[in-house]
Amino acid sequence: MSRFVRIDRAFRGAIRQRVNGAVVFDEPMAAHTWLRVGGAADVYVAPNSPDELTALVKWLVAEDVSYFIIGDGSNLLVKDKGIRGVVIDMSAGIKGISVLSEGPVSTVVQAMAGESLHRLCRFAIDKGLAGLNFAVGIPGSVGGAIMMNAGTADGAVEQVLTQTTVLFADGRMEFLKNSSLAFGYREFKIPGAHDPLHPPVVIEGSFQLQSSSREDLAAEAKALLKSRSERQPKGGASAGCIFKNPQNAEPAGALIEQSGMKGVKLGDALVSEKHANFILNRGNAKAGDILQLMEKVQSAVYKKFGVELKPEVRIVGE
Numbered sequence: 001m002s003r004f005v006r007i008d009r010a011f012r013g014a015i016r017q018r019v020n021g022a023v024v025f026d027e028p029m030a031a032h033t034w035l036r037v038g039g040a041a042d043v044y045v046a047p048n049s050p051d052e053l054t055a056l057v058k059w060l061v062a063e064d065v066s067y068f069i070i071g072d073g074s075n076l077l078v079k080d081k082g083i084r085g086v087v088i089d090m091s092a093g094i095k096g097i098s099v100l101s102e103g104p105v106s107t108v109v110q111a112m113a114g115e116s117l118h119r120l121c122r123f124a125i126d127k128g129l130a131g132l133n134f135a136v137g138i139p140g141s142v143g144g145a146i147m148m149n150a151g152t153a154d155g156a157v158e159q160v161l162t163q164t165t166v167l168f169a170d171g172r173m174e175f176l177k178n179s180s181l182a183f184g185y186r187e188f189k190i191p192g193a194h195d196p197l198h199p200p201v202v203i204e205g206s207f208q209l210q211s212s213s214r215e216d217l218a219a220e221a222k223a224l225l226k227s228r229s230e231r232q233p234k235g236g237a238s239a240g241c242i243f244k245n246p247q248n249a250e251p252a253g254a255l256i257e258q259s260g261m262k263g264v265k266l267g268d269a270l271v272s273e274k275h276a277n278f279i280l281n282r283g284n285a286k287a288g289d290i291l292q293l294m295e296k297v298q299s300a301v302y303k304k305f306g307v308e309l310k311p312e313v314r315i316v317g318e
């Protein structure tokens, strides 16, 4: 899938000229993912602004060099041979939160894709705006949350996102609004056919929130964080739930537990004792260990329940 990039002096010079933010060659992706695994990306860049990002994307498309977008890397499993082409990190320079419109009942808040979801949730609480508390405690960036339709039993991005700006590989910047936003379970379906080597990039999102009491929101957020920390493992790197909850069956964690896979290890990869749908890297796991352990879990669950678990974590690279 990935396209070869000749990282000669000319390419190094040309990409450095286009990006004021970080440009690193052969950058280990383990340093940019919550699972702490993954081989090197040929090139890692962190543009400083949307303009820089747009110019970079247009140039990479014209040069026929593949790119892959990352937010905070909290839902990524990068394979051990890494990523060919250019990894574009949104979380360093594409930031900012602002109020777009304010009314007595509802307010629209805009957040740039690289902004932390946590900061957006705090911003909303401080302003006494309800609607985003479901996301309190979900790691990652706003762009990643939009792409993953991140959520919990209490809500998901699709319920509050009213508009998003997307940059397409042909250089078009489109404002996608309410009716054209299509979501699935942990998925945002951007309309149109896409070249997987040059995927669309979410630049920002606008969220419609309701006026509420700041104190009540803060208390609710505190309770949600407490309940999250009671349910989820502490220590050890993870990507949160590794499998999607299947339709018409018990949650993935319950199926994994009842299949006897809780606590099963492979190298330094471990099926969490606390929440069986979490796979932890306890220090030196490789992506290969985690992938093998995922396969073991899938086959145990299939054998016992005839249910095929599908990864929620995005598996990328070689």
Ligand SMILES: Cc1cc2nc3c(=O)[nH]c(=O)nc-3n(C[C@H](O)[C@H](O)[C@H](O)COP(=O)(O)OP(=O)(O)OC[C@H]3O[C@@H](n4cnc5c(N)ncnc54)[C@H](O)[C@@H]3O)c2cc1C
Residues within 6 Å of the ligand: 034, 068, 069, 070, 071, 072, 073, 074, 075, 076, 090, 113, 114, 137, 138, 139, 140, 141, 142, 143, 144, 145, 146, 147, 148, 149, 150, 151, 152, 186, 200, 201, 202, 203, 238, 239, 240, 241, 314
């Ligand atoms: C401890 C823990 C708990 C978690 N709990 C939850 C939870 O309760 N609910 C939940 O839904 N998730 C949860 N997650 C998973 C993860 O935090 C979410 O999926 C999060 O929204 C991913 O955001 P990110 O910025 O880290 O995205 P990344 O992991 O960097 O990327 C995820 C996907 O989005 C794409 N992407 C990212 N940014 C952009 C962009 N700007 N434009 C285009 N594509 C982009 C990437 O290419 C990739 O395909 C948890 C993870 C951890 C580690």
